[in-house]
Structure formats: structure tokens, C-alpha cells
Amino acid sequence: MTSWTQEIEIASSLARKAGEIIMNIYKQDFSVSYKGTNDPVTEADQLANALIVKGLADYFPQDVIIAEESPLPTESQLTGRIWYVDPLDGTKEFIARNGEFSIMIGLTLNGQSQLGVVYRPTEDQLFAGITDQKAWMEHQGASHALKATQVKNPTALALVASRSHRSPRLSEVKHTLNIQEEHPMGSVGLKIGFIANGGADLYMEPGPYTKSWDACAPEAILRGAGGCFTDIHGNPIQYGTNDVRNLHGVLATTQDCHERVLQALTGLCVSCEG
Numbered sequence: 559m560t561s562w563t564q565e566i567e568i569a570s571s572l573a574r575k576a577g578e579i580i581m582n583i584y585k586q587d588f589s590v591s592y593k594g595t596n597d598p599v600t601e602a603d604q605l606a607n608a609l610i611v612k613g614l615a616d617y618f619p620q621d622v623i624i625a626e627e628s629p630l631p632t633e634s635q636l637t638g639r640i641w642y643v644d645p646l647d648g649t650k651e652f653i654a655r656n657g658e659f660s661i662m663i664g665l666t667l668n669g670q671s672q673l674g675v676v677y678r679p680t681e682d683q684l685f686a687g688i689t690d691q692k693a694w695m696e697h698q699g700a701s702h703a704l705k706a707t708q709v710k711n712p713t714a715l716a717l718v719a720s721r722s723h724r725s726p727r728l729s730e731v732k733h734t735l736n737i738q739e740e741h742p743m744g745s746v747g748l749k750i751g752f753i754a755n756g757g758a759d760l761y762m763e764p765g766p767y768t769k770s771w772d773a774c775a776p777e778a779i780l781r782g783a784g785g786c787f788t789d790i791h792g793n794p795i796q797y798g799t800n801d802v803r804n805l806h807g808v809l810a811t812t813q814d815c816h817e818r819v820l821q822a823l824t825g826l827c828v829s830c831e832g
Contacts, residue, residue, distance in 0.1 A: 562665075562673045562688050565618075569663040569675045570684060570696075572613040576606035576645060576661045577679030580652070584680075590653055596723075598649050603627050606645035606661060614641050614663075621665075624802065626771050636798040640666045642774035644747075647676075650722040651744030657681070658721065658744030664774030669798040671787075674775025676747030685751040687775075687782030693754055704754040706785035707813045714738050715815060718749045718758040727764050734822045750776035750810055754783040760811040760819055763804075764790050770802040776810065786816040790823050 583602040590598050607627035614623050622636055625643035641663065646652060648659030657680035664674035676685040685704070687693030693704040710716050716739040719728055724742070732740070741758055743749050746768060749761045773795050777787040789795060789806035796804075811819055 559691070560672070565665055566673055566675065566686055566688070568613070568617050569665070569673070570677070570686060572610045573661040573663055573675050573677035573684065574679075575613070576609050577677050579605050579609060580646060580659075580661070581679050584652065584655070598653060599627070600646070600649060600652065602652060603646040603649055607643065610643050610645055610661070610663060614643070624770065626769070630802065631800070633800065636800075637668055640798055642666065642771040642797070644769075644771040644775075647747050647772065648722075648745035654722075656721075656744065658748055660745045660747040662747045662771065662775040664771070664776075664778055666774055666797040669796065671774050671777040671781070671795070671797065674778035676745075676751055676775050676779060678745075678748060678751075683751075685747070685754065685779050687754070687779030689778045689781045691782055693779045693782030695751065695755060704751075704779070704783040706754045706756065706780060706783040709759045709812050709815050710756065715760060715819075716741065716758040718743050718752050718761045720744070720749075720763070723767070725764055725767075728762070731762065731764075731819075731822065735819065746772045746808075747776050747779075750780050750787075753785060753810060753812065754780050759815055760809070762790065762807065762809045762819070762823075764807045764823075766803045766805045766807065768804045768808055770795075770797055770804070773797075773804055773808055780810050784813055786811050786813055788816075788820075790820075792816075792820045 621639040644662040651658040684696040718741045721742040
């Protein structure tokens with residue numbers, strides 16, 4: 559069993575350093591550009607991206623690095639160690655200045671998530687995890703283990719959903735599962751940290767709107783905490799391909815409700831991918 563100690567320490571350090579850059583910009587006036595329709599980017603995204611990519615390349619020169627604000631590799635199939643970096647997950651929340659954004663750094667080995675860190679700089683809150691081994695949260699100098707194995711309330715699941723781009727199909731899912739409690743939140747990483755820390759039972763994005771850098775670090779954290787992280791069919795998330803989109807969505811849950819949510823989704827999956 560690999561400890562991944564060095565990788566976790568370096569990823570955590572880089573995430574914190576990127577957080578300092580982001581917060582310096584956050585406190586000032588800044589401009590917003592657009593990479594595409596409804597896809598904003600700021601100087602904070604770009605500078606944090608550059609710092610993390612350079613840091614990983616310096617420490618791990620043989621590894622592949624795939625980052626949101628960097629050109630994608632041209633290889634059709636990638637193997638070995640691949641880092642996935644989202645330098646500012648929740649750019650819309652950053653622009654809105656609501657504090658719900660994070661830095662996400664994850665590592666895969668031969669197509670499987672191995673470890674990840676998610677850092678929320680506004681709260682000095684860092685989530686870290688090693689897939690199927692352990693997960694923890696560091697907050698203002700203190701650390702505690704994360705456990706996401708049981709639902710909050712067996713008769714009423716709690717959902718954490720996107721604040722800025724909520725899927726309209728979630729209403730169908732909520733009705734099917736009789737979900738009464740919904741927490742709107744920015745950043746995929748923070749949503750998964752919320753589940754891993756016992757705040758909610760599930761998060762899902764049924765469409766192909768998340769990317770590998772949205773999934774890699776959160777998957778390691780949730781699975782390290784004992785939870786489940788798959789696509790909406792219950793299959794493993796695919797890493798190491800030349801298409802970074804999660805074509806079959808993502809589903810993140812506590813362990814004891816994963817099958818129940820998958821069964822509820824079965825009748826919706828055709829429309830989910832339409």
C-alpha cells in the first residue's frame with residue numbers, strides 16, 4: 559500500500575501557495591475574461607495555474623500534468639502518473655465574492671484516482687484524501703479525520719447542489735428520492751468535502767459538464783472517507799484519455815445510499831444523456 563506522503567505534502571503546499579495568490583487578487587478589483595459562453599476566467603485562475611504546474615513539474619518531472627488553464631496533451635491515451643489541476647474551482651463564486659471556491663490538485667495512476675487535496679483559501683480549510691485509505695480536513699492548524707459512510711437521516715437524504723449551474727434534472731431526482739434538504743454550494747471540491755464531513759449525503763451532475771480536474775481530487779477525498787464516487791451508471795470515472803469530459807456525469811454519495819440513488823437514476827439515465 560503506497561503512503562503517498564510526499565505527494566500529499568507537495569500538493570497541499572502548492573494549493574496553499576496558490577491560495578495566497580488568489581486571495582491577493584480577490585481583495586482587489588480584477589477583470590474578467592471569457593474562454594467561451596458562460597465560462598469566465600480571471601488573472602487568479604491563470605497565475606494559480608502557472609504556480610501549481612511549475613511546482614509539480616519541478617518536483618515530479620516525469621509525471622504528466624493536465625491543468626484547466628494549460629494546453630491539453632495531444633496523446634490519445636495517457637498512462638502512468640497524471641496530475642489533474644483545477645487552479646480555481648468556482649470562478650463564478652470567486653467573481654461573486656461569496657467565498658465558495660477552491661484549489662484542487664489530484665493524482666491518478668494508470669487511470670485511477672490515487673490522492674487529492676482541495677483547499678478553500680477564504681477559510682484556510684484543506685481537505686485531503688488517499689483513495690480507499692483515509693481522508694482528513696485541516697482547518698486553522700487543527701486536523702480531524704473525515705468519515706462519509708452513513709446518511710444523515712435514513713428516511714430523508716440531503717443533497718448538495720451547484721449554486722451557479724444547477725442541473726434542471728435534479729428536481730426529478732429529488733422527487734424520486736423524496737429529498738427534502740438541499741444545500742446550494744459552489745466548487746465541486748467543496749461539495750464533496752461537505753459530504754465527507756457529514757454535511758450531506760449526495761451530489762450529482764447528470765450531464766457531461768464536469769471535467770477530469772473536477773473529479774480527481776474530490777474522488778480521492780470522498781473514497782478516502784469511505785464514500786462512493788462513480789458516474790451516474792455506477793461505473794468508475796475514466797482518467798487518462800484525450801477527452802477530459804466526464805461524459806456520463808458524476809455521482810458522489812455516502813456508502814449506504816449509493817445503490818439506492820443509482821436505482822432511482824435508472825429510469826432517468828436516458829433523458830440525462832439526451
